[in-house]
Every structure is written in structure tokens, then in C-alpha cells.
Amino acid sequence: MPSSPSPSAPSAAQSVFIAWTPGIFVILWSTGFIGMRFGTPFAEPFTFMMWRMLIVVGILAVIVLATRAPWPESIGEAGHIAVAGLLVHATYLSGVLYAINLKLPLGFVALLTGLQPILTAVFANIFLHERLNLRQWAGMGLGLTGVVLVVMSKFTLGNVNAPALVCAGIALLGITFGTLYQKRFCAHMDLRTGGVIQFSSTGLVMMLLAFALETRQVQWTGQFFFALFWLAVVLSIGAIS
Numbered sequence: 001m002p003s004s005p006s007p008s009a010p011s012a013a014q015s016v017f018i019a020w021t022p023g024i025f026v027i028l029w030s031t032g033f034i035g036m037r038f039g040t041p042f043a044e045p046f047t048f049m050m051w052r053m054l055i056v057v058g059i060l061a062v063i064v065l066a067t068r069a070p071w072p073e074s075i076g077e078a079g080h081i082a083v084a085g086l087l088v089h090a091t092y093l094s095g096v097l098y099a100i101n102l103k104l105p106l107g108f109v110a111l112l113t114g115l116q117p118i119l120t121a122v123f124a125n126i127f128l129h130e131r132l133n134l135r136q137w138a139g140m141g142l143g144l145t146g147v148v149l150v151v152m153s154k155f156t157l158g159n160v161n162a163p164a165l166v167c168a169g170i171a172l173l174g175i176t177f178g179t180l181y182q183k184r185f186c187a188h189m190d191l192r193t194g195g196v197i198q199f200s201s202t203g204l205v206m207m208l209l210a211f212a213l214e215t216r217q218v219q220w221t222g223q224f225f226f227a228l229f230w231l232a233v234v235l236s237i238g239a240i241s
Contacts, residue, residue, distance in 0.1 A: 028239035032231060033110045036100055039227030042219040045097035046210040048228075051218070053089075053203030055232040060195045069192035078197055080185035085198025087178025089236075090205045095171025102164035111147055112168045118144055119176040127180060191241050199236065 039048050063069070072078040092113075099109050118140045124130040132140070186194065210216050218224065 025239055028234060030110065032235045032239070033096070033100075033106055035227045035231045035235065036097060037106055039224055039231070040097065040100055042221055042224040042227075044210070044214040044216070045094065045101050046206050047214050047216045047218060049093050049097065050203060050206040050210045050216075051228060052232050052236065053199050053206055055228065056199045056236040057196055057203060059233070059237060060192060060199065064192045064196055067192060069190050071193045072189070072197070077186075077189075080181075081189050081194050081197045082201040084178050084182035084186050085201050086205065087174050087181055089178075089198060089202040091174025091178065092171045093202070094206075094209070095167045095169070095174060099164045099167040099171065102161060102167065104161070104164035104168060109168050109171075112165075113172050113175070115144070115147055115172055116176050116179070119172065120179050123176065123180055124183075128184065195237070195241070 036048075043051070072081060096109055096113060100106060121130075121132055121136075121140055125132070182189075
């Protein structure tokens with residue numbers, strides 16, 4: 001009689017996946033800043049994000065229909081998911097794109113928004129009572145020191161303008177509080193239907209802003225198509241999930 005599969009095999013595979021996921025996420029997430037830089041010469045910021053959200057929602061909607069994913073059980077639950085999406089996606093992406101559009105150096109934007117784990121840890125300690133050990137706080141402190149040194153050098157060289165810095169700061173606060181809000185109110189949401197809700201609400205905001213503030217003209221170049229595909233599929237569906 002053939003032996004049955006070892007019950008420990010799935011958990012071992014899951015452990016490997018969990019161990020590699022943070023590194024994969026960091027690599028994919030970091031490419032988002034490059035994708036934004038590739039796309040911004042060919043479309044205004046809110047128009048760019050409007051098209052990105054349209055593609056993401058279309059793909060996720062097909063996945064939801066094909067897999068019969070469950071929707072939130074109440075309007076309140078769906079509302080919490082939408083609010084988290086507006087903070088994590090709409091506020092963050094708008095701030096980053098406008099900072100880039102205002103000529104804030106790309107690496108500086110990435111570095112500043114990279115403070116998000118530190119802020120999240122601080123506020124999670126306060127509001128969610130999640131504790132970090134001394135070693136973790138030391139690592140956070142080193143990261144913060146590095147960012148402060150870079151920011152000070154940029155100011156000294158005159159490479160930072162106030163409006164762009166404000167936009168990057170808004171992006172940082174948006175994704176920080178969005179992360180905490182989602183952890184508090186949307187911890188059990190289905191990634192498929194939750195994604196449709198979050199990206200739809202974000203897309204609606206982007207569309208309203210694009211129609212109110214921009215010309216909505218797009219240069220449909222190969223580079224723009226690549227940036228749009230990368231941000232929509234690899235970042236918004238792959239990395240975020």
C-alpha cells in the first residue's frame with residue numbers, strides 16, 4: 001500500500017512561502033517608483049492612476065466571478081474596506097505621484113515613504129498595543145537615523161521644495177494610517193472582493209480629480225503601456241495581494 005502524503009509537507013511549503021514573501025514584496029514594491037517615473041511623462045498623475053485602477057478592477061472582477069469569491073456581509077464592513085483602500089491607495093499614490101511630478105528626486109521619495117514601517121510600529125504600539133522588542137526598536141532607530149541624514153543633506157543642497165515634500169509626507173501618512181485601519185477593521189476581508197472595493201473607490205476618486213484638475217490627455221506609447229501594465233498587474237494585484 002502506498003504511503004499517504006506527510007501531513008507536515010503543506011506546512012513546510014507554507015513556511016518557505018512565508019519566509020520568502022517579505023523579500024519578494026520589497027523587490028516588487030520598490031519597482032513601483034520606477035514604473036511611476038516611466039509613466040508620468042505621458043499622462044498627468046490622476047489620469048495615470050485612473051487608468052491603472054480601471055485595469056486592476058477589471059482583472060479582479062473577472063477573478064471574483066470565476067472563483068465566486070465572497071463579498072462583505074454588511075454595508076459597514078464594505079465601508080471599512082473602502083476607507084482603508086482610500087488611505088492605502090488613493091492618498092498614498094496621489095502623494096507619491098505629485099511629489100514626483102513636482103521634481104522631488106525619485107530616490108528621496110522612496111526613502112521618505114520608506115519611513116512607513118517605523119511610523120506603523122509606533123502607532124501600532126499606541127493604538128493596537130502591539131509590542132516590539134529592543135532589537136527591533138534598535139533597527140527602526142538606525143533606519144530613522146539614515147533617513148534623517150539623507151533628508152538633511154538634500155535640504156543643504158537645495159534639492160527639496162516644500163510642496164513636493166508635503167505631498168510625500170501626505171503619502172507617508174496615508175499608507176501608515178491605512179495599514180493600521182485595515183489591520184483594525186478589515187483583517188478578515190477577502191483579497192479578491194476587497195480588492196475590487198478598494199481599487200474601485202480609489203479609481204472613483206482619481207477619476208473625479210482627473211476630470212476636475214487635468215486635461216486627461218494620454219500619450220499611448222510603448223513605455224506608457226509597459227508602465228501601466230507593470231503597476232496594475234505586478235504591483236496592484238501581485239505585490240499588494
